[in-house]
Amino acid sequence: MRKKKQKPKKQRIDSRSRGIRYGYRSGLEEKIAKQIANAGHEVVYETDKISYVVPQRNAKYCPDFKLPKKDGFFFVETKGIWNVGDRQKHLFIKEQFPEIDIRFVFSNSKSKLYKGSKTTYAQYCEKHGFRYANRSIPPNWLKEHDS
Numbered sequence: 001m002r003k004k005k006q007k008p009k010k011q012r013i014d015s016r017s018r019g020i021r022y023g024y025r026s027g028l029e030e031k032i033a034k035q036i037a038n039a040g041h042e043v044v045y046e047t048d049k050i051s052y053v054v055p056q057r058n059a060k061y062c063p064d065f066k067l068p069k070k071d072g073f074f075f076v077e078t079k080g081i082w083n084v085g086d087r088q089k090h091l092f093i094k095e096q097f098p099e100i101d102i103r104f105v106f107s108n109s110k111s112k113l114y115k116g117s118k119t120t121y122a123q124y125c126e127k128h129g130f131r132y133a134n135r136s137i138p139p140n141w142l143k144e145h146d147s
Helices: 015-021 027-038 084-096 119-129
Strands: 050-054 059-060 065-069 071-081 102-105 130-134
Touching: 027 071, 027 130, 050 084, 059 084, 084 102, 084 119, 102 119, 119 130
Parallel strands: 071 102, 102 130
Antiparallel strands: 050 059, 065 071
């Protein structure tokens, strides 16, 4: 009995693989980088590190993007999944460095914090005073340096 030749599988490149290929960790980061570039800004990706203290240990956080604003700059952090560790980290940073402006772009701001939760990412941000957007950077954020 002869075996049929199997066709080679086509390799699909998902957005995560494509993002990693170009230096980003996710497809959302790649999309945001393109949006920043298309708005005429230089794409400044993961160039800064913010040292903060987690109780009993020192830690570092590297924001995804840095954008100009009138009196300085702000950071944009992209999130597909926003797990409890990431949420705690941002609460520590906000408490220790209230002057640092970190904003979030979620792939879906209506996602629940965890299975069965009634709280969405958006509601969590509103409760804790984080600025956020859904799927892309709002145009007014990109124009803040002109104000």
